[in-house]
Amino acid sequence: MSVDIPVFHYKTRTADENDIYSYGFAFTSxxxxxxxxxxxxxxxxxxxxxxxxxxCQLMAAEIEKRAGESMRWNT
Numbered sequence: 001m002s003v004d005i006p007v008f009h010y011k012t013r014t015a016d017e018n019d020i021y022s023y024g025f026a027f028t029s030x031x032x033x034x035x036x037x038x039x040x041x042x043x044x045x046x047x048x049x050x051x052x053x054x055x056c057q058l059m060a061a062e063i064e065k066r067a068g069e070s071m072r073w074n075t
């Protein structure tokens with residue numbers, strides 16, 4: 001099968017991976033810090049999941065296409 005699987009790349013705003021807070025601290029609660037940190041921690045796993053999901057979709061479409069071609073040859 002010739003299925004091109006996408007690979008997602010990401011980078012943080014700066015070289016320092018701890019520099020993820022792009023808002024002012026004066027009028028925000030510490031709960032927001034925790035939520036942003038949790039999301040930043042999940043991002044690599046979410047991207048890997050998106051890659052896997054897209055790969056499955058592309059391979060399923062290719063399998064269906066090949067099955068259809070095979071059925072035409074067998075009739």
